[in-house]
Amino acid sequence: MCVIPERMRFTMEKATVVVIGGGATGVGILRDLSMRGVDTLLVEKCDLVNGASSRYHGLLHSGGRYAVKDQEAAKECIIENQILRKIGKSCVETTGGMFVRLNIDDPDYEEAWVKGCAESGIEAKPITLEEAFRLEPLLSKNVQSAYLVPDAAIDGFRMSWQNVESAKRYGGRSLTYREVIGIEQANGELKGVKVRNTITGEEEIIECEVAINAAGGWAGKVAALAGLEVGVQPDKGTLLAFNQRITNHVVNRLHKSSDGDIFVPHGSITILGTSSMSIPDAEDTSTSRAEVENLLSIGEKTFEHLRDYRMLRAFAGSRPLYIPPGGAVGRSASRGFAIVDHADDGLKGMFTIVGGKFTTYRLMAEKMADKVCAKLGNTEKCRTAEEPLVPEVSEDAKKAARKYFPAYGTNLAATRLGPERFAKVVKRLEEAPEKRELVCECENVTLAEFEEIAQEESCYQINDIRRRTRVGMGTCQGNFCALRSAGLFAKYGKHERAAETLTRMKEFLQGRWKGIRPVLVGRTLRETQMTRALYELSFHVNGGKKE
Template sequence: MEKATVVVIGGGATGVGILRDLAMRGVDVLLLEKLDMVNGTSSRYHGLLHSGARYAVKDQEAARECIEENSILRKIGKSCVEATEGLFIRLPEDDVDFEGKWVDGCKKSGITAIPITPQEAWQLEPNLSHQIIAAYRVPDAAIDGFRMAWQNIDSAARYGGRVKTYTEVIRIVSENGKVIGLDVRNYFTKQTYFIACDFVVNAAGPWSGQIAALAGLDVNVQPDKGTLIAFNQRISSRIVNRLHVPSDGDIFVPHGSITILGTTSMSVKDPEDTSSSFHEIESLLQIGEKTFENLRKYRVLRAFAGSRPLYSASGGKGRGASRGFVILDHSEDGLDGFMTITGGKFTTYRLMAEKMTDIVCQKLQVTTPCRTAEEALVPEVTEAVKTKARKYFPAYGTELAADRLGADRFKRVVERLEKNPEERQLICECENVTLAEIEEVITEGTSFTLSDIRRKTRMGMGTCQGNFCSLRSVGILSRTENIDQKQQSLQQLQEFLQARWKGIRPVLWGNALRETEMARGIYGVGLNVNGGSPK
């Protein structure tokens, strides 16, 4: 029988943060995720590491939390954060009175907001609208949700923390008002089994209400869907926010070679609803071109959506609901050993984890203090290892791979390349992903699908959206025991291509339309694979 002292449910940012914190304090902890890690909210957002300025008027507490955590995450997760800086700009249609309130709010929250002239703003970002009335520089940054999550897991593993992916919780088991474990089901085999534990932490984000219901409890979490657009160019070097009451389509976040525009806010019944419509995309573009007047000249790569977990005891929805987080101790509901944490933002995930872990450790009589704000997630890659790696990676590929893989995994990849230099071949040219990287992540026991590989390496996330690397990658995956070669290779390829198609379909014009025709020709016509065109 499997057992752990604490089981954490949910493999998003908050869940992995709690996993790391508990493991570092010496608690036997196991995290369960029904699919792959960070497949939900924590990877389906704009990737903004908030300075807190967006909340400086409405929510001072959230603003202060953001600026403090912003500083911490830059320190402990250097390779996950791109220190882009941010601009807040006011356009003629934006309320001039709001600007004064915002400046005052930033000052009270401890957020540095440096006023600059429109001319200075255009020098920094030449593509900005020439209708700017006012502009400010703030310490926003971009952050990679996939990378941050896996580095938390790697850190936790060094202290004994464990994870089980593709493991769905189907029942919270209790006796005499006390949790004793969980019944779970394997996603692939459908086998059910019991995991014993003393404590359960529900960190399932927008699914938190569903998990609580398995224990007969009611948690009022409203999934709030946000749709975003990824452009294939870096429109700006800095994050750009509109200086007005937070609304749809008013944030541009550069990531590597792309830019993400977001987001919408729409209450939905099911957090699994990650659909995007042409109407939503057109609305975002119309709003976005107020900030960048030539926005439609840039190629749209894809659209995507995710659900925020908004908690409101009073039933508030959408932008009217708080972005703060809440911790619920269900011993007050008659079930000891079960707690829920929900709400919040990616930027404050570490703080949320610390607050929850403090409570759990107090109940377990563990007195070890939190160290997650001081200790780096992963060690830095040494120059000696980078020097070896440069023999095998493209000119700028060494730094990219070192950042996305972390020191330990990167070292293992370099050792692979030293033994088998032919594994230097690029499987994904768009993101400079080598055969050695893909083979390494497949061996780690948590990569069962092409999308699992994508989330760890960025394979398939570049310009061609997997048109070429997906076929190569499924061939590599089929050589392992992770899938049945005869039965699942074609299914894996089809599912991966259909997932890419889901994001392309709402933006099917221009180059996206031409590339879809190419994909249809390669897979639908040439290989008779149902994936290069809609089902």
């Protein structure tokens, strides 16, 4: 609990509702409430989509993974799967999914799974082995049966930012790099939240009627600031990214959910995941060589030549599993979500939402917004399932812009930017031909696009631009674009920190190095030696040491 004496109180912002946490659930709530006309402000201690919503396999679930053990979650997934395909077309790659049972997997589970899919409303189409190997020629010959399901790949960064852009159109606001350090209350009622600017160290109080704790794995810590308890267990999942597209579909092992049994194609890469490990602190996104080896040894049962492919990096995220009193943990814990009204705990105006998964973020936001609006007397209905997140860039606009972009670059920029920013970038490219130069060849990011994002108020470091444009996230992992990005950020960035060129470059490289270190074998090791020579010897930047 944080109670500030009257003489020390000061307020910089006011809102009817403050949403704490800028992951998928938080931005979904921001959008929903804003569309209903509620004055809503989101605060996030880092950049948006910095936690679990960007540290997962990027799977838009069909619900098939939960068809046996969690029917409710399976039904939610298939419904939300169809909704997100409709409202977020530019964020979804409709790869389709395939469940395969190997000769080491229990055939009885297959029977239960088929029944569970039917009961959940999930179309699971059986196909012949000949068809399975035609669609996925690299599959192990130990596959015994296969089914097609409506899984897909989804870009968590893009989906979340588009929610924020949508919310802005209805008056929604967001503040990044604002960590909640206190909950203001009096006589059992919420009065506001106290935040610290993690860049400047300045503190301020934001007055509000309602605060929604959507902090994911940190929800327990936020609740504790108000003297409350929430049963949330951070559960770490480690994943591997490979530098090529091993699969055409999302491929799942048809067995009881376990480690390393999902392959998700994303653009030109493939992500293998995930593991499950209960951890004491959601900040722990470390990965180890042992975790990498565990995923490889399991994954190569589905794709036997998995070790022949170059690994780009390992990364980890922390699932915020809701643990009710006496509830199960780890993979036995439900992937459903829970909403807690802390009026029952003696604090009116405070809510917590925890659990769930990225696929169901919109549904979670709708249910949370329903409760808040009921408290506020707002009778507006949810419209987030019908209205697209952002308008699509027209085919005519893309056709006209193709002469300014490299091959494939037009569509990539259009999906990342949306129509308004795309038009601004195209104008930059038209008026200044030198801005057609690529900052990142792997992801086709032009200087004009980098400049457009760098000048946003929310960009304090290069990694903020990375999450918006994917600069440095391609197959070279920043080998060439780190130096360019640092120089350009110093030139175009709006904040004073941008001028600290060497520091910003070190931050960027360190973020890449963290994921590369656990996969330093073969071709990955050789490329890392080139990176070391380029940056350590030329610029005295040691990527292996934290500054």
